Amino acid sequence: xxxxxxxxxxxxxxxxxxxxxxxxxxxxxxxxxxxxxxxxxxxxxxxxxxxxxxxxxxxxxxxxxxxxxxxxxxxxxxxxxxxxxxxxxxxxxxxxxxxxxxxxxxxxxxxxxxxxxxxxxxxxxxxxxxxxxxxxxxxxxxxxxxxxxxxxxxxxxxxxxxxxxxxxxxxxxxxxxxxxxxxxxxxxxxxxxxxxxxxxxxxxxxxxxxxxxxxxxxxxxxxxxxxxxxxxxxxxxxxxxxxxxxxxxxxxxxxxxxx
DNA sequence: ATGGTGGGCTTCCCA
Numbered sequence: 001x002x003x004x005x006x007x008x009x010x011x012x013x014x015x016x017x018x019x020x021x022x023x024x025x026x027x028x029x030x031x032x033x034x035x036x037x038x039x040x041x042x043x044x045x046x047x048x049x050x051x052x053x054x055x056x057x058x059x060x061x062x063x064x065x066x067x068x069x070x071x072x073x074x075x076x077x078x079x080x081x082x083x084x085x086x087x088x089x090x091x092x093x094x095x096x097x098x099x100x101x102x103x104x105x106x107x108x109x110x111x112x113x114x115x116x117x118x119x120x121x122x123x124x125x126x127x128x129x130x131x132x133x134x135x136x137x138x139x140x141x142x143x144x145x146x147x148x149x150x151x152x153x154x155x156x157x158x159x160x161x162x163x164x165x166x167x168x169x170x171x172x173x174x175x176x177x178x179x180x181x182x183x184x185x186x187x188x189x190x191x192x193x194x195x196x197x198x199x200x201x202x203x204x205x206x207x208x209x210x211x212x213x214x215x216x217x218x219x220x221x222x223x224x225x226x227x228x229x230x231x232x233x234x235x236x237x238x239x240x241x242x243x244x245x246x247x248x249x250x251x252x253x254x255x256x257x258x259x
Numbered sequence: 260a261t262g263g264t265g266g267g268c269t270t271c272c273c274a
Binding site for chain 1: 274
């Protein structure tokens with residue numbers, strides 16, 4: 001089983017990249033963020049033709065998430081039942097994986113813009129509500145994965161220049177504490193289950209030649225509940241799509257789980 | 260401290 005998460009920064013623009021990447025990698029489940037499409041514009045036929053069932057929650061201009069699965073999807077939930085949010089950031093579904101049902105939660109965490117701003121307060125409130133909901137989801141679904149753009153670099157290892165980013169948005173202590181609370185629910189950061197190359201990131205600013213200089217952050221994650229983490233055999237960032245022309249500013253992340 | 264780039268119902272907002 002190959003699970004993936006990718007912030008595509010406009011599915012309309014990135015659909016060709018996504019279709020190429022699906023053909024290359026053949027992931028079983030993919031969580032997409034920043035689709036920026038209303039539901040009636042979602043490219044369902046193209047993705048079904050590529051072999052994927054889809055579930056999505058989108059809106060115009062901003063946000064938008066989608067789940068793709070080669071196995072049947074059921075029990076789709078859009079948004080957090082504990083947090084009435086006009087911003088489309090969450091979609092969850094149960095995947096009928098060969099090894100048994102897998103609860104997949106696709107998330108686009110708020111960016112927060114700047115520590116102390118209104119958007120930062122929203123981010124922290126959203127994180128608290130996510131924790132409340134996930135506790136219930138985990139109780140109901142022991143085999144659960146939370147994947148997406150967390151907009152949190154959990155550790156200084158996940159930051160190209162920790163001194164410059166210290167206390168800043170995506171790296172602040174309250175954000176990192178919220179990430180640790182998610183782990184405290186019984187989730188593991190799949191990437192850190194393995195030895196990893198230093199300076200592995202998943203997002204690079206379009207500006208200042210960020211990618212060329214590898215000035216990035218690791219903010220896209222796949223968290224696994226214990227029964228899944230126990231069977232995880234690999235977790236990595238696939239930088240290849242970020243090297244293409246007109247790329248998303250994020251690279252896809254992957255986790256493999258033995259059947 | 261600023262600004263660089265990119266996407267979007269664009270002349271600003273969000274990342």
